Amino acid sequence: MSRRIWDSNWTMNWSMGHGAINPLGSFPEERSRLLQAIYPSLQEFCIHTLGWQTCPIEILRDLWLPLAMQLQVWQRQAWDQSQRPLIQGILGGQGTGKTTLAAILTQILNLLGLQVCQLSIDDLYKTYSDRQQLQQADPRFCWRGPPGTHDVELGIAVLQRLRQSQPVELPRFDKSAHGGMGDRALPEPIAQADIVFLEGWFVGVRPVDPIAFDTAPPPIVTAADRAFAREVNDRLQDYLPLWDLLDRLIVLAPTDYRYSKQWRREAEHRMIAAGKPGMTDGEIDRFVEYFWRSLHPELFIAPLLGKSNLSETSSADYVIEIDANHCPTRLYSPTQPDRPTQSASPAD
Incomplete structure (x- = not known):
């Protein structure tokens, strides 16, 4: 989430007609x-x-605490x-603030007396050696992700052991290893957890009907693009047993998925301005569009938002x-009927 998140002009459209948590409660x-107890x-x-200037109390009051x-x-x-324990999935693309949301919710839940552990889909990357073999076998997998x-x-x-309340070593991934190619890091031992967050850019995403690729949106435009998209769609089948272990799913959805390219440019420009290595705009375009070719948001994310029937x-x-400034602007539940929904009191 960007530093605009504590803008004093920030307001939340809670879309109460779609089952959002009532901000008044x-x-x-x-x-x-x-x-009052957790704010300090x-x-x-x-x-x-x-590294923020302050904690945005309006978002804490109206979003983070209710969640x-x-x-x-x-x-x-x-x-x-x-x-x-509860296994909670959080899906969000780059710049939406999924990791930040998980970290803040973890802090709040810890203050409420619950033990929470965070796991990213990135922590589950194959080893450097295995990914090198994959790339040699299929050069289309030139990026991890x-x-x-x-x-x-x-x-x-890992999730099965956590569900059984057994001690487990959480895998961790070092993105800086092998010149930025990344590799496994030392695991983190966990005795038990009340809530487990699994977050990532396609957590909970399921395969779509292959016919969707016949008329897929850009940048899926060539026969090679469509073949790659179908290959990735097929590989999603392997993830379904993992998604089936999730109890719930929260999606952070940009109002325009193309914001991710803008956000990546802003991040890379900041790195370059700070004297660090960064990608050019052309490299950013190729990088972001690679992931749109693999799992296009209009095809794979829309069903989770209740906006498509391309998959089951x-x-x-x-x-x-999430708006263009990384700020949350609306909360709704696509699974609820058109009536206000209020969360139950933890004291009940």
């Missing part, structure tokens, strides 16, 4: 009490860990029903829309 006294710690976290309270409810339901570049079985094993994907539990 069905229990405002409880929310107000928690807000969140302020310190935002300043010292995230954390809803997660607390879902965690209790998972425990009461199956004596296991698309389906086919992850150790799905490792992810399944169930809609996300909540969608947070």
Whole structure:
């Protein structure tokens, strides 16, 4: 999330007609009490860990805290029903703030007395050696990231142990290894968790009907583009057992998926201005469009938002829309009927 996130002019359109969490809450006294209790710690976290100027209290009050309270409810339901932690998926492309959201929710939930662990789909990358072999076998996999570049079985094993409340070593990935090609890092031992976040740019995404590629949007324009898109679509099948371990899914969706290219340019320009290596605009275009060819947002993300029937994907539990400045502007639930929805009180 960019530093515009604490703009004093920020407002949230909560789209109450689509089942969003009521910002006033069905229990405002409880929310107000928690807000006062956690704000000092969140302020310190935002300043010292995230490098922000302050903690945006409006977003804390109207988005982060309500989501954390809803997660607390879902965690209790998972425990009461199956004596296991809640496995929460978070999907978001580059610049949407998925990692930041997971970190902030983790801080809030820790303050509420819950143990939380974070796992990124990036942590499940295949080893450097395995990815080199993949690229030699199929040069189209020239970047790490698309389906086919992850150790799905490792992810399944980790989530299954967590679901069974067993100690586990969380895999970690060092993106700087091998000159930026990346490789496995030392794992992080975890004894147990109440909530597990699995976040990534295509977490929960499912294959679409192959006929969709016959009329796919740009940059899927050539026969080679369509062949690659179909190959990646097929490889998504391998991820379904991993997605099936998720209890819930939150999607951070830019109001225009093309913002990701703009955001990447801004990030690379900042790196270059700071004297660090960075990609040229041409390299950025090729990089971003590579991922649009592999999993185009109009084909693969739209079903999760309730805006397409190209796949049998169930809609996300909540969608947070993100504007051009990385700011959340709207929260809605595509799975809910057109009526206001209020989260249950953790005290119930």
